[in-house]
Amino acid sequence: MKRLSRVTVGAVTAGFALLVVAGGATAWLVARVADNTELVSHSLRVELALSHFRTLSEQAETARRGFLLEPDLRFVRTIEGIARDMGPALEELRSMVRDNPEQTTLVGQLAAANREHMILIRRSMAQRRAAALPNAVPFSWDRTTQLIQTVRQLAVSLSDAERTLLNERIERQRASQRVTYSVIALAALLLILVAAGTIWVTRRTLLALHRTGDELARLNDDLEGAVRARTVDLQRANDEIQRFAYIVSHDLRSPLVNVMGFTSEMEATIRPLSELVDRAEEGGLAVSQDAKLAVREDLPEAIGFIRASTQKMDRLINAILRLSREGRRILAPEPIDMTVLLSGIVGSSQHKLQDLGGEVRVSPLPSLVSDRVGLEQIFSNLIENALKYRTPDRAPVVEVRGWLEGERAVFEVTDNGRGIDPKDHDRIFDLFRRSGAQDQPGEGIGLAHVRAMVYRLGGLISCQSALDAGATFRLSMRADLSDEGARAP
Structure with missing residues (x-):
């Protein structure tokens, strides 16, 4: 057992070390993706600024020609407004390409070219206002026509240079994202392997405990010393299992939280990129179909799958922790009026019963000396399941009966719900196993917890049911746990 524990601890430690390395690599890659995203966003902002400047230049030329054809003061106001906007637009463009000498x-x-263009615009408009130009202006001979062509060519050159940078940055971003996904997938695989190894070791340990129990049962009653020694070993092994399950489940949460955090970082990174793509399209810029699909569908879908998987793993880890804590809780036997206890449970469910039009009928029940918390958990779970897995075409009815059989108390919880297939009567008590249609929330923990608690209270639980014929859960447990009642029957 000690050798197995050392091997197990070594394997789990190695697995966690690899997860830490994978987490660090993921953090670094997420930072790289964020940097590349910022560069892509910068290129798109340059394109938008350039497009805005070109629009202002074209509007100025259009207003000039309109004024030459019809000297209306509205054209003058338009050009003055454009002139005021051009300065900030050029300064913004200059600040964004400051790190690129060519640009x-x-x-x-x-x-x-724009400065000369605006000078000629004002000069030609002044000549037209003074009637120094004819009504029919030959625009093709005008110097401003050449200047607007120069502005267009320079803008195209700037745009081509920036698009080359944009394509390079998008490709680097895709490469970083591919590597990030690979590292996250590797981390998830390592997490699954560590969890699977833990379950396998726990299963082997439990099998070893069962073999130890069989061996104790075969010992001679006169070998009291040997029995006591075996009992101590058994208790020590059980405590080791509980501690092991708690430690492993608790430590699994740390890398899981890292993966969830990095997923949120990636999700936050996608939003501004998606908004920039939308604005680029609205501004008339060409955005490749692959880029749009990656931003709007592929990345959100992949992150959604990662988030769903980590959330499910988180729920499973919480379930293991809860079962481990319950297994280590010290029982506190006390006199309990079971009729009063069940009335309290039914009272807490009264609002839900009224909404469903259902009822819970509690017959007079025998009193016990047992653990109140454990009994409340057992019967609350069974009644809640009966209401959850009801049949839509009839109101739920749950009946609770109980009686004494010698030193044992027997209880039955019967419902008129959808029922359970006979082949699943045993598996529904297994951890993370469920039966029938999976149309209700849950992870297959409730009945496993009920069975574990019933065992601790010195009892057994079984199920009798058929599809669409309701179900009856039968519990047989010690009526008095004040002395040796906490031992298994």
Whole structure:
């Protein structure tokens, strides 16, 4: 057993070490993805700023030509407004390409061409206002026409350079995302392997305990010393299992929280990228179909799958922790009026019963000397399950009966619900196992917890049922746990 424990602890420790490494790698990769996303966003902002400047330049030329054809003051106001906007637009563009000498030179040339363009616009409009130009203006001979073509060519050159950068950055981002997904998948696989190894070791330990119990049963009654020694060994092994299950389940949460946190980081990173793609499309920029699918469908879907898996793993770990804590809780036997106890449980469910139009009938029940918390958990679970797995075409009715048989108390909880297939009567008490249609929330923990608690109270539980014919859960437990009642029957 000690050798197995050392091997197990070594394997689990190695698994957690690998998970820590995978978590660190994931954090680094998420940071890389965030950096690449910021660069892609920067390129898109440059494209938008350039597009805005080109629009202002084209609007100015259009207003000029309109004024030359019809000297309306509205054209003058339009050009003055455009002139006020061009300065900030150029400054914004210059600040965004400051780290790129080639683009900085192009922006300088663009500013010079735009400055000359605006001077000629005002000059031609002044000549037209003074009637120095004819009504029919030959625009093709005008110097401003050449300047607007220069502005367009410079803008295209800037746009081509930025799109080249954008394509490179998008490719780097995709590569980082692919590596990130691979690392996350590896971390999930390691987590599953560690959990599977823990379950396998626990199963082997439980089998060893069963063999030890059989051996104790075969000992001679006169070998009291040997019996006491075996009992001590058995208790020590059981405590080791409880501690092991608690430690492993507790430590599994740390890497799981990391994965959930990194998933949230990735999800937060996608939102601004998606908004930028939307704005780019609204601005008339070409965005590849692959990029749109990656931002709007592929990445959110992958993150959704990761989040659902981690949430399920979190629920399973919590269940193992809860069962482990319950197994280590010290029982506190006390006199209990079972009729009063069941009335309290029914009272707490009264609101739900009224909504469903159902009822819980409690016959007079025998009193026990047992653990109140354990009994409340057992009967609350059974009544809650009866209401949860009801049949839609009839109101739920639950009956609780009980009587004494010698030193034991027998209870039956009967419902008129959907019933349980006979082949599943045993498996429904297994941890994480469920029966029938999976149309109700749950992880298959409740009945496993009930059976574990019934065992601790010195009892057994069984099920009798058929499909669409309701179910009866029968419990047989010690009526008095004040002395040796906590031992198994």
